[in-house]
Structure formats: structure tokens, C-alpha cells
Amino acid sequence: MKAIPSGIASLHAQTTPVSQLSDVQPTDWAFEALRSLVERYSCLTGYPDNTYRGNRGLTRYEFAARLNACLNSIRVELSLDELPTIQRLENEFAAELSALQGRVETLENKATELEYNQFSTTTKLSGSIVLVASDLTGDRADSNPDTRIDSNLAFNHRTRLNLITSFTGKDRLLVRLQSSNRVPNFNGISGTNTTRLSFEVGNTDNSFDLNLLEYRFPVSDRLNLYLFGNSASHHYYATVVNPFFASFGGAKGSPSRFLERNPIYRIGFISPAGIAAVYQPNKAIRLDLGYLAENAAIPTEGLFGSTYSALAQLSFKPSSNLEFGLTYLRNYSPDGNLLHRTGSLFSNIPFGTGVPLVSNAYGFEAYWQINSRMAISGWFGYIDANRVDRIDGNANTINYAVNLAFPDLFKQNAVGGLGFGMPPKVIQNTNSDREDTGTGFHFEAFYEYPLTENIKVIPGIIYLTNPDHNETNGDIFVGTVRTVFNF
Numbered sequence: 001m002k003a004i005p006s007g008i009a010s011l012h013a014q015t016t017p018v019s020q021l022s023d024v025q026p027t028d029w030a031f032e033a034l035r036s037l038v039e040r041y042s043c044l045t046g047y048p049d050n051t052y053r054g055n056r057g058l059t060r061y062e063f064a065a066r067l068n069a070c071l072n073s074i075r076v077e078l079s080l081d082e083l084p085t086i087q088r089l090e091n092e093f094a095a096e097l098s099a100l101q102g103r104v105e106t107l108e109n110k111a112t113e114l115e116y117n118q119f120s121t122t123t124k125l126s127g128s129i130v131l132v133a134s135d136l137t138g139d140r141a142d143s144n145p146d147t148r149i150d151s152n153l154a155f156n157h158r159t160r161l162n163l164i165t166s167f168t169g170k171d172r173l174l175v176r177l178q179s180s181n182r183v184p185n186f187n188g189i190s191g192t193n194t195t196r197l198s199f200e201v202g203n204t205d206n207s208f209d210l211n212l213l214e215y216r217f218p219v220s221d222r223l224n225l226y227l228f229g230n231s232a233s234h235h236y237y238a239t240v241v242n243p244f245f246a247s248f249g250g251a252k253g254s255p256s257r258f259l260e261r262n263p264i265y266r267i268g269f270i271s272p273a274g275i276a277a278v279y280q281p282n283k284a285i286r287l288d289l290g291y292l293a294e295n296a297a298i299p300t301e302g303l304f305g306s307t308y309s310a311l312a313q314l315s316f317k318p319s320s321n322l323e324f325g326l327t328y329l330r331n332y333s334p335d336g337n338l339l340h341r342t343g344s345l346f347s348n349i350p351f352g353t354g355v356p357l358v359s360n361a362y363g364f365e366a367y368w369q370i371n372s373r374m375a376i377s378g379w380f381g382y383i384d385a386n387r388v389d390r391i392d393g394n395a396n397t398i399n400y401a402v403n404l405a406f407p408d409l410f411k412q413n414a415v416g417g418l419g420f421g422m423p424p425k426v427i428q429n430t431n432s433d434r435e436d437t438g439t440g441f442h443f444e445a446f447y448e449y450p451l452t453e454n455i456k457v458i459p460g461i462i463y464l465t466n467p468d469h470n471e472t473n474g475d476i477f478v479g480t481v482r483t484v485f486n487f
Helices: 006-012 031-041 060-073 083-092 094-117
Strands: 123-138 154-165 172-180 209-218 223-230 273-279 285-293 308-319 322-333 357-371 374-387 394-407 415-429 441-450 455-465 476-486
Touching: 060 094, 083 094, 374 415
Parallel strands: none
Antiparallel strands: 123 154, 123 476, 154 172, 172 209, 209 223, 223 273, 273 285, 285 308, 308 322, 322 357, 357 374, 374 394, 394 415, 415 441, 441 455, 455 476
16 A cells, blocks of 8 residues: 555554553543553554544544554554454445545655756755835935935836755855836935935946846855955955845845944945855854955956955954954055045045045944844944055045844844944044035935735835934935835
């Protein structure tokens, strides 16, 4: 006889003594019958949680399966008066057992067909679509308090398809295709990088481009190496110690580019390649190392002849709800643009366009989940930039943030967020004309609400004071509603 389907057979994974069934009492009318089946015939009874669920309804198919399990497990010699009963039961449920066997054969055929026609034996496809309605209002950041932002409600998308392949079961090849119809930062109408949103990953005019090519493989149980073919960023391998606000291209968390993570992780790139390593000697300590180069594919520039960024980060996680990070990043920008694209214009281009520079950036990040319903994270970042064109020049930039997250707010798997910070600001520059004389602040709130397991809605609002760290610029409000589809 064909084996019972695993979905039914799993209900009888072990012979459980009746005395260990939590929902069966000696006073139950069927207690002796159950005990006889177990002790005399070694029938498999009970669920894995040591319950029998005797009041649960039973189909004839399920009864046939249970009967078949008992008949197959009998190991004692039956008395003559028991044989007619056994034969009668087998005859009465012959049709159900035959149908059950047919169902098993059908399932086996379908499984064979699926295996033969599957997309790949080694590659899985996943993706996310972010649909965004956004608008902003307020004073344009152009040092003129009389100009207003001319904007209308915009509707855009960011779509990603991830092809994930493993050749050994421990490695991972990630090929990401991406499409978007959004020119970043509201096409520049605000006049400041501080209004840039987290889902703005670059405009492809609705065509799919190769957005990321990454291969990760283990060297040992404690060391993983990463190879990046293009579009890499340090946060792809390094922990940013900001779990509830990290946005993953707008698919969750913060609505803004600034509060996703410390801006120093972004320094230097548009589409680099490179190599990285993650070493974890134990569960509490992690070391992230990476080197990325903007024009690695161009033979005349390669890994070391153009914009590069090298990161070293040590993070300490003494418990599951507490983490600290110390970050160092060195960057060379021959065009003079740090390209973190947050904060003021001067914090991105401290000495002017085309003035080459070397920068050393330092960061401290922290995260503490106070309890199951509240977490706090934050950082401080410092950038020391120096001209390298035989003219003395130095600029210092700082930024900081504090974020509050409220997991399971009003609904399981929902997240509420409140964020505050100061985007990158130049506090000292040998060229005093390129210092930020004012101080602007960033406030935001969002609520990540899951409609289903694969669909969520994330409304958010951003309030900016003294945008671009210029006191002549009036306040700006930004509103967004993201609808995210994951598959």
C-alpha cells in the first residue's frame, strides 16, 4: 500500500502514551479505547504538542489514514474474534484508502512537473515595488525669503527585481535590476539636498538597468568576503546600527535620505565597484572593512586612479537589544564632491567644483531597544576635508541624529518612527565664504502599516528649518505616502 501523505503522517510522528496527552483525562469516555490502541497495538496517536484534540471534526479521508497507520503498526498476533472486525474496517474504507493513494500519486506527478519547469535549480527571484505620492511646500532654499516652491503632487515608482543564486548553499550571487521614473530631490525645485527622499535611487526613465552585481562567499565560519561589480555602497556589507529607520531604497523605514543612516557611509560614489570583508570573531564583535572605487572598470583609472573610499568599522553588540559602532572612512574625490547628497551644498562641495580633496570621516553609532515596543538609535558624524591641489584648504563638517522607533504600534509588525537631527553642516572652512553660517534642523515622522504580509503603506512627513543651514531660507514641509509590494 502507498505511504500516507506527509501532511497526514506528520500528525503521528511518535507513539505518545495516553497519560502524556494533555487534553485526555482518565474520566473521558474514550480513555480506555485510546489506551488500548497505544499499549496493545502501538498505534501512533497525538500531535507533536502532546495533544489528541478528540473534539476536532474528522473527515473520512483522515479517518482512513489513521486506520491505515494503526493497521500497519500492529505487531501482535490478533485473536480470532478480532480478525472479522479488522477485515470489515479495511473493506469499509477501501474506497477512501484508494482515493488517498491516488492523491499521493497526483502530488508526486505535480512535484515532478514543478521541478522540471522551475525557473532555476539554484536561483530565486524576489522583488519590491514602491509606489510613492509626494509633494512639498514652503520657501525655496535660494537665500531669497520671497521665493516659494512651485510644486504639484507627484506620483512615482521604484521597482527592483533580485536574482539570488547560491552555488554551494553558503555563498550568494545577487543580480539586481532596477527601474525608476523619479528624478531625485523633486528635480531640484527645492534648492536643497535636505528634501531628498529615501526611495529616490536615480531615474532610469522606466527602463530596467543592472543596478547591483554582488557576490558574497565565506572564507571561514567567521569571515565573509564581498565582491562588487557595480553600484556598491558601504551599507551593503557594513551594519549601520539603525534597523528601524534603514530604508532599503524606500521599501521601509525613514522617508528621508538623511535619517536612513549616518551620511558618512555615502561619501564618494555614484556607481562604484570594489571588495569588502566582514569578520566576526564572536557574536558580540564585528569588523567591517571595504574598499570601493568609482571608475574601476576604466583601465586608465582602475581601483586607485580616481574616486575611492575605504571604510573600517568596529561594532560591539553586547546583547541582542544593544549595539554600538565606530566608523572610519577615507575618501579621495578628484572633482571635489563628497557626494553624500544630504545636508548643505557646502558640506558636499567644501572648496568648489573641480577642487580635488581628501577626506577623513569618523562616526559613532548606537542602537538600544529599550523594550519590545520602543527603540532608540542615533549617531554623530565628523568629516575632515583637505584640498590636495597644492593650495592649503581645510573644512570640517558635522551631523547628528536621534531616532525613536515604536515596533508593533497599534498592530503587529507595524512601526512608528520619530526622527530628529542636524544634516551635514560645514562648521569651519579656510574659505570662510563656504562655511554654513546658520543651523537647520530636520524633523520627521512616519508610520509603517502592513496591510498584508506582502503589502504595506507608509505615510510620512518631514519638517525642515533653515534649509541648507541658511537662516534666510524659510521652512519646508515634505509629505509622502509609500505603498510597498514585496514578492
